[in-house]
Amino acid sequence: MKLDRRTFLASAAAFFGGSLSPRRATAAALHRFRHGSFDVTVLSDGHFKLPADIVAPDAMPAEWVDIEKRLGGSGGAIDARCNVPLIETGSELILVDLGGGGKFQPTEGLLEGAVLSSGHDPLAVTKVLLTHAHPDHLWGMLGADGKPRFPNAAYYIGAPEWDFWMAPDYATAMPEALHAFADGSQRDLGAIRERVVTIKDGDEVAPGVHAIATPGHTPGHFSYAVSGPETLVVTGDVVTNEIVSFEHPTWRFGNDTDKQAAIATRKRFVDQSAADRFRLLGYHFAYPGLGRVERAGNAFRFVADT
Ligand SMILES: [Zn+2]
Numbered sequence: 537m538k539l540d541r542r543t544f545l546a547s548a549a550a551f552f553g554g555s556l557s558p559r560r561a562t563a564a565a566l567h568r569f570r571h572g573s574f575d576v577t578v579l580s581d582g583h584f585k586l587p588a589d590i591v592a593p594d595a596m597p598a599e600w601v602d603i604e605k606r607l608g609g610s611g612g613a614i615d616a617r618c619n620v621p622l623i624e625t626g627s628e629l630i631l632v633d634l635g636g637g638g639k640f641q642p643t644e645g646l647l648e649g650a651v652l653s654s655g656h657d658p659l660a661v662t663k664v665l666l667t668h669a670h671p672d673h674l675w676g677m678l679g680a681d682g683k684p685r686f687p688n689a690a691y692y693i694g695a696p697e698w699d700f701w702m703a704p705d706y707a708t709a710m711p712e713a714l715h716a717f718a719d720g721s722q723r724d725l726g727a728i729r730e731r732v733v734t735i736k737d738g739d740e741v742a743p744g745v746h747a748i749a750t751p752g753h754t755p756g757h758f759s760y761a762v763s764g765p766e767t768l769v770v771t772g773d774v775v776t777n778e779i780v781s782f783e784h785p786t787w788r789f790g791n792d793t794d795k796q797a798a799i800a801t802r803k804r805f806v807d808q809s810a811a812d813r814f815r816l817l818g819y820h821f822a823y824p825g826l827g828r829v830e831r832a833g834n835a836f837r838f839v840a841d842t
């Protein structure tokens with residue numbers, strides 16, 4: 537059974553590995569680096585299409601043409617990567633987010649195969665740190681057998697995030713546009729209910745790893761700071777795009793739950809990232825998503841690591 541699934545995942549990785557674009561899933565070697573006392577491997581769950589009205593609804597047509605070109609997009613859409621760090625502490629094996637499991641768009645769902653490719657057993661994952669419960673971050677929770685892919689992990693999630701998506705009356709209390717997301721959250725978070733740890737701002741979720749509340753994109757969105765000679769921040773969707781989120785931090789993002797709160801949080805986060813010289817790992821940036829923030833005029837610029 538396990539061999540079958542492994543074989544399937546390997547062939548799926550090969551199938552989606554046809555492009556050499558860093559915005560699309562490739563079969564290239566995994567990016568690994570040392571950060572303080574941690575070993576980090578950037579895995580990929582794949583990529584998916586994001587249209588202009590989600591990425592940058594406030595862009596003028598000419599501005600979008602430029603953004604699409606710089607991001608290698610076409611036809612009014614870009615490819616968004618799903619970069620999932622695997623953090624080894626020496627005693628723990630930690631994933632930040634789970635990808636979409638192929639349930640969101642068919643070009644994602646590669647994470648479990650990537651864990652195997654990195655030389656680790658999914659059963660050995662001790663913690664999963666969730667940034668938020670959107671499909672492209674959560675729906676990789678369950679395998680084809682309907683069981684959690686990482687059954688021995690504890691799952692960390694913001695308390696407001698849990699309360700928002702797990703509300704028993706969501707079908708009447710929540711706008712209909714969010715019902716499909718809530719259905720998925722109830723399925724996936726419900727499956728690991730006994731293994732959940734709800735968190736608040738500043739909590740140490742593993743030695744040297746702290747939760748940072750970054751609400752607005754979703755009500756209980758969290759980023760995670762990993763201690764080292766510099767602070768590495770696994771951003772989640774507080775920043776969603778390496779051009780738009782930095783060069784136009786006050787533009788709306790189409791999938792932000794509370795647009796004004798998301799803009800305020802993003803401005804604060806990007807400003808602090810530049811001032812404190814954070815190294816960022818962006819979930820949807822071109823693989824591997826690592827870089828730093830610089831001030832540029834009245835806004836900012838993301839400088840990817842070379
Ligand atoms: Zn999101």
Ligand SMILES: [Zn+2]
Binds near residue numbers: 673773819820
């Ligand atoms: Zn996302």
